Amino acid sequence: MTQQRISPIKTATAPARGPFCLVAGAVAFVGSGPGDADLLTVKAVKSLQQADVILFDRLVSAEILELAGDSAQLENVGKEGFGPQVSQEEICARLVAHAQAGLKVVRLKSGDPTIFGRLDEEVTACEQAGVAYQIVPGITAASAAVAGIGQSLTQRGRNTSVRFMTGHDMKGFADHDWAALARPGQVAAVYMGKKSARFVQGRLIMHGADRATPVTIVENASRSDQRVLETTLDRLPQDLAEAAFDGPALTLLGLAPRDSAAALYDLQMELA
Amino acid sequence: MTQQRISPIKTATAPARGPFCLVAGAVAFVGSGPGDADLLTVKAVKSLQQADVILFDRLVSAEILELAGDSAQLENVGKEGFGPQVSQEEICARLVAHAQAGLKVVRLKSGDPTIFGRLDEEVTACEQAGVAYQIVPGITAASAAVAGIGQSLTQRGRNTSVRFMTGHDMKGFADHDWAALARPGQVAAVYMGKKSARFVQGRLIMHGADRATPVTIVENASRSDQRVLETTLDRLPQDLAEAAFDGPALTLLGLAPRDSAAALYDLQMELA
Numbered sequence: 001m002t003q004q005r006i007s008p009i010k011t012a013t014a015p016a017r018g019p020f021c022l023v024a025g026a027v028a029f030v031g032s033g034p035g036d037a038d039l040l041t042v043k044a045v046k047s048l049q050q051a052d053v054i055l056f057d058r059l060v061s062a063e064i065l066e067l068a069g070d071s072a073q074l075e076n077v078g079k080e081g082f083g084p085q086v087s088q089e090e091i092c093a094r095l096v097a098h099a100q101a102g103l104k105v106v107r108l109k110s111g112d113p114t115i116f117g118r119l120d121e122e123v124t125a126c127e128q129a130g131v132a133y134q135i136v137p138g139i140t141a142a143s144a145a146v147a148g149i150g151q152s153l154t155q156r157g158r159n160t161s162v163r164f165m166t167g168h169d170m171k172g173f174a175d176h177d178w179a180a181l182a183r184p185g186q187v188a189a190v191y192m193g194k195k196s197a198r199f200v201q202g203r204l205i206m207h208g209a210d211r212a213t214p215v216t217i218v219e220n221a222s223r224s225d226q227r228v229l230e231t232t233l234d235r236l237p238q239d240l241a242e243a244a245f246d247g248p249a250l251t252l253l254g255l256a257p258r259d260s261a262a263a264l265y266d267l268q269m270e271l272a
Numbered sequence: 273m274t275q276q277r278i279s280p281i282k283t284a285t286a287p288a289r290g291p292f293c294l295v296a297g298a299v300a301f302v303g304s305g306p307g308d309a310d311l312l313t314v315k316a317v318k319s320l321q322q323a324d325v326i327l328f329d330r331l332v333s334a335e336i337l338e339l340a341g342d343s344a345q346l347e348n349v350g351k352e353g354f355g356p357q358v359s360q361e362e363i364c365a366r367l368v369a370h371a372q373a374g375l376k377v378v379r380l381k382s383g384d385p386t387i388f389g390r391l392d393e394e395v396t397a398c399e400q401a402g403v404a405y406q407i408v409p410g411i412t413a414a415s416a417a418v419a420g421i422g423q424s425l426t427q428r429g430r431n432t433s434v435r436f437m438t439g440h441d442m443k444g445f446a447d448h449d450w451a452a453l454a455r456p457g458q459v460a461a462v463y464m465g466k467k468s469a470r471f472v473q474g475r476l477i478m479h480g481a482d483r484a485t486p487v488t489i490v491e492n493a494s495r496s497d498q499r500v501l502e503t504t505l506d507r508l509p510q511d512l513a514e515a516a517f518d519g520p521a522l523t524l525l526g527l528a529p530r531d532s533a534a535a536l537y538d539l540q541m542e543l544a
Contacts, residue, residue: 041311114423117426118428136311137415143410144409146407147385150395151392152392152395154438161446164435166433174433
């Protein structure tokens with residue numbers, strides 16, 4: 001392949017300044033964060049207030065949808081739950097149709113749309129139809145989960161990289177560079193990792209990971225019904241089965257909650 | 273090592289509900305996001321409004337500091353810039369002293385404090401002093417950068433994991449699992465990667481990476497002076513030197529900007 005060099009400096013993607021506003025006939029892909037409405041970005045709140053139509057996912061919480069303007073049309077395109085499933089193709093078609101009808105369209109995705117959000121298919125649909133779009137990043141589940149246990153995803157002298165990964169891909173369980181992940185001090189956030197817990201455990205132990213490696217699973221991160229399971233690699237599948245989480249869960253490999261992480265919560269409860 | 277199992281289900285870190293408020297005598301570690309004030313979370317805005325004292329970093333933008341309440345005391349503890357440098361020890365000592373004086377303390381860190389934010393040293397200082405704290409996650413630079421070029425950090429059928437890494441650690445250039453990173457379709461976000469660009473390039477090519485692998489560097493992501501450099505692994509060090517970025521820059525390995533990413537910006541400029 002010959003080396004390519006196109007437009008070495010592009011400045012065109014700089015954001016517009018002045019008050020943020022949605023554009024009629026365009027789509028904003030907006031991250032709704034992990035669930036707590038206070039973890040929306042200001043831009044996400046403005047998007048919800050200004051939208052003519054909002055297509056939202058199953059995992060977007062009710063308290064967030066309440067921020068939509070009175071005249072906004074809300075469309076549930078969640079892949080599970082009540083009502084018939086809306087296919088990815090149908091979602092793409094609706095986004096384009098609404099935009100071409102001149103509406104201010106918000107596509108609300110839980111977490112950060114750029115991380116395990118299946119964003120590309122929808123952006124490509126806009127691109128192919130000549131529909132303008134923008135992406136408003138959101139707080140991803142890993143950030144909320146780790147904040148909730150008083151830890152960091154990276155730490156000087158411990159890990160100079162962190163991985164965000166899924167337990168499965170289109171072909172089944174996803175393969176990763178297990179040998180690197182198995183080393184002491186590594187940290188990874190596994191999205192949608194409940195079903196693949198035993199697989200991930202097996203691969204890591206096979207590649208020499210310490211069975212006592214701390215693992216924390218945070219269900220409903222940032223929400224009022226958040227639950228935290230503190231375990232080790234050794235006991236991960238059993239403890240996870242016992243916890244019987246039914247909400248979205250984020251697995252933090254290599255991290256245990258700080259005991260002090262709960263102190264402020266207790267303080268706030270006293271004050272409330 | 274014997275297997276350990278402590279408090280398998282902890283619910284204590286669930287966030288307090290009702291209106292968010294800072295607690296006197298406690299520290300809130302707050303992510304200020306990549307620079308655009310509209311990318312603050314609602315919780316971060318409320319924190320700034322309620323704080324008695326705000327300790328902020330060099331990279332926190334002026335438009336964000338303007339959101340602080342009128343009576344808030346602002347302390348620049350940036351590691352560079354005008355005035356004498358404030359050491360990490362001094363920052364920790366000040367956080368604890370302000371909290372013990374009964375103030376509502378905000379420690380404002382650019383991006384997400386849990387990602388390359390040197391958060392742990394300060395949390396540990398609070399912990400050791402018996403000072404309660406909470407962590408408010410922020411939008412990390414990688415999310416803002418990738419949103420600005422119309423791309424995703426993960427994509428079905430392309431990559432089931434993404435790495436956030438630094439080019440250097442305490443001992444010099446940081447080593448990573450280069451062989452895994454060198455594979456086609458891998459995506460990584462390199463923080464503070466300007467100085468290590470040639471090192472990263474060398475390691476990846478040595479491990480078989482395609483020299484034509486797309487690389488995008490986003491300077492001042494989300495800010496009005498954002499600049500995007502589109503290049504390839506082959507030309508990374510030269511093009512980066514030529515661009516002479518002096519703002520914070522985020523390197524996206526494995527991603528090129530979508531041409532369509534600029535369309536909405538142009539539209540908004542027309543409307544403004």
